[in-house]
Amino acid sequence: VEDWDIQYEQGREWESLKRAAEELKETDTPVAFPTETVYGLGADATRSSAVRAIFAAKGRPADNPLIVHVHSIPQLRTLLLGENKTSDGVIDPIPEIYKPLIRMFWPGPLTIILPNPNGSVLAPEVTAGLDTFGARMPRSILSLALMRLADVPLAGPSANASTRPSPTAAEHVKDDLNGRIHTIIDGGPCEVGVESTVVDGLSNPPAVLRPGGVTVEQLRQCPGWENVVVGYKDKHEHDIKPRAPGMKYRHYSPKASVILYEAGAKIPGLSDILNPKKGYKSVGIIRTKTWPAALGLLIDSEHQTNGDSDPKGTGSESVARGLNSSLSNLLRSVIQHQIPHASQHYFQPPVGNRIPVWDIALGTSTEDVARGLFSALRELDKKGVEIILVEGIDDRVGDDIAAAVMNRLRKAAELRV
Ligand code: TXA
Ligand code: MG
Numbered sequence: 001v002e003d004w005d006i007q008y009e010q011g012r013e014w015e016s017l018k019r020a021a022e023e024l025k026e027t028d029t030p031v032a033f034p035t036e037t038v039y040g041l042g043a044d045a046t047r048s049s050a051v052r053a054i055f056a057a058k059g060r061p062a063d064n065p066l067i068v069h070v071h072s073i074p075q076l077r078t079l080l081l082g083e084n085k086t087s088d089g090v091i092d093p094i095p096e097i098y099k100p101l102i103r104m105f106w107p108g109p110l111t112i113i114l115p116n117p118n119g120s121v122l123a124p125e126v127t128a129g130l131d132t133f134g135a136r137m138p139r140s141i142l143s144l145a146l147m148r149l150a151d152v153p154l155a156g157p158s159a160n161a162s163t164r165p166s167p168t169a170a171e172h173v174k175d176d177l178n179g180r181i182h183t184i185i186d187g188g189p190c191e192v193g194v195e196s197t198v199v200d201g202l203s204n205p206p207a208v209l210r211p212g213g214v215t216v217e218q219l220r221q222c223p224g225w226e227n228v229v230v231g232y233k234d235k236h237e238h239d240i241k242p243r244a245p246g247m248k249y250r251h252y253s254p255k256a257s258v259i260l261y262e263a264g265a266k267i268p269g270l271s272d273i274l275n276p277k278k279g280y281k282s283v284g285i286i287r288t289k290t291w292p293a294a295l296g297l298l299i300d301s302e303h304q305t306n307g308d309s310d311p312k313g314t315g316s317e318s319v320a321r322g323l324n325s326s327l328s329n330l331l332r333s334v335i336q337h338q339i340p341h342a343s344q345h346y347f348q349p350p351v352g353n354r355i356p357v358w359d360i361a362l363g364t365s366t367e368d369v370a371r372g373l374f375s376a377l378r379e380l381d382k383k384g385v386e387i388i389l390v391e392g393i394d395d396r397v398g399d400d401i402a403a404a405v406m407n408r409l410r411k412a413a414e415l416r417v
Contacts, residue, residue: 017185032184040156063245065128070136095115110136165408194212206229208231210244264394341379366393
């Protein structure tokens with residue numbers, strides 16, 4: 001991080017990855033790495049000192065367990081067998097219930113809850129005292145390559161400071177963890193933009209503990225998962241005890257107050273924006289499927305800027321600069337997403353000064369909304385807005401990742417819905 005330009009050296013991707021892998025194996029400082037969902041903060045999951053350093057860097061509560069990332073099925077089996085490798089490959093330790101999911105969704109945005117064996121090789125801090133651990137195989141090529149090179153299971157929460165929105169670009173990690181870690185592997189903007197779906201197939205019926213990049217509808221297609229239930233709640237959070245410990249914490253919060261408009265709610269007007277007491281000094285708007293530009297209220301967009309072009313590290317150009325090996329060509333074909341940026345407008349209230357408005361259109365597809373969401377919350381924070389109005393999307397059907405998007409937004413809004 002201190003030497004931010006180092007990873008853009010021409011054709012040195014493998015060397016950079018190898019250096020990061022060495023750092024993972026030989027030091028206790030975590031390394032930030034891209035996945036298809038969000039950036040992770042990785043450490044050797046078998047060493048307590050390395051895992052404790054993740055909690056310290058993030059400021060994360062110790063009772064919130066970490067996901068273990070694996071690069072292969074054999075590596076997952078070693079975790080399930082622990083030190084008592086008695087079965088000699090005769091009995092497959094992977095629970096049958098998960099096999100259709102693994103076949104269908106790995107590598108990809110799905111985390112499965114597994115029994116942590118007696119004699120587990122995982123550091124106890126990873127599981128936060130539970131007798132289970134969560135595992136996932138990400139599909140980002142950089143993350144798989146890093147894990148192969150390090151050849152250790154990688155404990156990896158999202159690489160944000162605790163309570164902040166998850167990072168979907170290397171720059172976001174730098175903003176939160178600068179000075180606390182040495183290395184961020186920049187893979188450009190994340191493809192999915194919301195975290196993995198966490199499922200528990202050890203319970204009956206199986207349950208979704210966190211909605212994410214794999215939909216409930218997709219899970220239901222798999223044998224044994226037809227009756228999967230929703231084991232989280234995001235509208236009346238006080239009613240049920242979350243089964244994924246992380247779901248109980250304040251989360252995804254920008255500094256500004258977030259007001260979420262559920263799909264179908266009335267479009268906000270000037271009276272919703274004018275604070276009766278003093279008036280907001282600046283307002284952020286995140287639009288999705290139907291709201292008009294700046295809510296149709298703008299009186300002046302002459303100072304409009306289309307964002308700050310692409311700040312270093314958040315877009316594909318910054319990555320493309322260093323590309324020339326065959327790994328680079330592969331990356332070039334994978335990295336194609338651009339993050340939408342804010343443009344500035346003004347509202348003129350009936351009395352008083354005009355109010356600057358930062359407006360971000362995430363796009364009308366649910367995938368685009370998911371991809372740009374965390375970045376939009378972070379960008380509006382940087383603009384210093386006091387309030388963010390967000391247009392929600394319909395999550396009732398379950399055939400896309402709207403449930404994950406709305407779950408994160410309801411948390412960000414802390415029930416101001
Ligand atoms: O997409 C993702 O899953 C990202 C990338 C980096 O892989 N990681 C991520 O990790 O979101 P984190 O630590 O921010 O969220 C992990 C979630 C938390 O809600 C945690 O409580 C839950 O998974 N979890 C982990 N282990 C668990 C277990 N044994 N039982 C129940 N929930 C668990
Ligand atoms: Mg997280």
